[in-house]
Amino acid sequence: MQANPMRASDLRVHNQKMVLSIIHASQRIGTSQSEIVQSTGLKAPTIFRIFTALEEEGLIEALSSELEEGAAAKKGRRPVNYIVSKDAYLSIGLEFWTAYLSIGVFNFIGDRIYSGMHPLPGGVHADEVLDLIVLQVQEILGQLSIDRKRVLGLGVAAPGQVDLRNKRVAYYPRIVGMKDVALVERLEERLGMPVLIHNNCSALAFSEYRYGGYSHHNSMFTFLLRTGVNGAFVHDDVIYTNSKEMTIETGHIPINFDGPRCSCGTRGCLQAFLQDLDPNSVDLRLALFEGLDAKLKEKDPFALRTIERAAGYLVIAMRIIKRLLAPQSFLFVCCSSVVADALATEVKRLIVEPDAFENNPPLIFATAYDPLLAQKGASDLVLKEFFA
Template sequence: MRGSHVRRGTNLPRMGDFNQSVILDAIRRSSEGLSRVELVELIGLSPQAVSNITRRLLAEELIVEAGKAGSGPGKPRTILRINPSGRFAIGVHLDPAVMTVLLMDLMGVVLQRRVRETPVETEPARIIEIIADEVRALIEESSVDPARIEGIGVAPPGPIDQPAGAVVDPPLLRGWSRVPLRDALAEATDMPVFVEKDVTAAAVAEIWAGGHESTRSFVFVYIGTGIGSGIVVDGEVLRGTSGNAGEIGHIVTDSNGPECSCGMRGCIAVTCDPQSLVREAEALGVLNGERHRNGDVADGLLRLCAIAEEGNELANEILDRAAVRTARAVSVVTNLLDVDRVVFGGPFWEPLAKRYLEVMPSSLPSYRAARSIHPLELVSTRISDDVAAVGAACLLLEQTLGPRAERLMLAQ
């Protein structure tokens, strides 16, 4: 171990970064903007420090002066606001079916997006080239100054090797065996690239752009082709050693359920994922081949939910069973982490939302350890289907705006 003086020495400039991001964060969170005096009161830095930092932020065009406020005695105060076009970020969601590329401003507003099918049976290297082409086209269409783009956040399905920036054999992306996505995309675009598992990116989106009243601890349950979760505890995203925290697919909720590839029975991966619901509906005769296109899961699920909505009892039983199982899995996670909100989203959530949100709250309490201490809120995300791409772009905002403890701890 190196001497502690090395660590202290490198911490000094880091401390400045930290104060700067605390100020940026406070301004960003205030819908009306804040004056320097209010910043001093709110953050507890000296007026001199606030003045120095805000001068620097104005020079970097990260904030702007937006009029005066205040009446009564004393000078009116100059209000400081985030400059939305001070920086931009690009978010990419690499879904096995669809790739979404979007451009976001510093306030988290999506300015431009491009969506296209992810080509199947295509080499990862070629797909990375296509992502780079999409990014270039997006920048061109948007006509923002490329120098103001902080970089690219890219969200593939897990598992990933986050320290290596690699995608490691996701079940539905064929041929992606330890593909160095981060470095390859950085080379193809000449921009910094961050890789985050899609479900974790969704949780990041919820922190930055969710619009729900702030809670510091929540779980994002992502219902896509598979079911995963992103975890936020005390305001920090929980990533784990390799960026794969939040794998909930093998929580067993029905020990008599179907066999899972993991060797157990009744995991939510084989009882609650859209594929299983469609298969169950086919087995019970609720769906047949003609009622949904070529066994297409998305179409099948939409049909199943529509039939349930029309009052078909078998269809409703299938959804209710899955909702109760999902509630059990959710309670395992919420008991473990003591969060007070579960946010649901992902491409297959929308058709399930109504029924699930009716069924789950009543089946949850008996499983909950902290039920007498605080409520548990179940909500739908307010972010669109782009939630993973939005979250990937938010990673860059986090780099610019987030007052993260790591900035103090990492002496590099």
């Protein structure tokens, strides 16, 4: 059966959104009508009408209209480049885990106009976290005098496994009651704005992929080590999810069935092995290996041995991930650059062992966790959905 053709009104909306996304992607350089004619194949009169409509709506603005110099000036005005109007829309990016809630507000061109960090008390309940999210968003809207109509949405980077299809947090054991929580539905009802949910490791990985400056060849798997460990795979600007549209749980890859008991109920998970190396981190709500910086700088044998063992466990998981997803690079995000660099150095030493399935070892990168990048990643996911 032949699919119904797109209605003229739908086609106009589609084309306008497509053109706006191209202008947005051009950032501060901008792009001209003629360039978009060439890149989209749409006719010049159509592009002219779209530009006129976008400008009248206050979504784009001309960057320059100066005459070209010299002989080129005889040919008339050079093409005018357009950029998106930075104040046309706003997006909010928020991340939380067992110890902190971090929130940022960004204008349409991606500039951060507000950022805040809020500690979460020990034993905090899921309902209390949602109350704090609502309170913070409402206070920020009032403080910055933001019209809700200008807010494209709130991107929430939540801990644990996230069910994207049903827009829920499936399970996060370190916040009481954070199991099968209909986070999107509850926040949209209370805030009256679109809410998009993803895993916090995925949002951070997305941001590191885009802005970290790594030569990752458009394929990077990120490990995030905090009280636990998780991972996210970004390939060609897309975050990988499983067939059920749920975020992947890298920390619960079993690397030895005789290993320590894990919070998920099984034995031998990657996370359980890493937490066993630093048992106080969970109780104190610290990131794994937090506090090892000075000892690593001093070449303390215990600290070096701890990182060596952690790297060994991670390499086992990496070999599994390489077989399944074949990322071109890996990024380790830790509590500090000292810990991250030490871990990456040891991983590089171990990963070069002969491998019959891959001739070249993956690229290895390392960095310290940056809550501002997690905010930005959550905000970018809102924009990605808006332009979809």
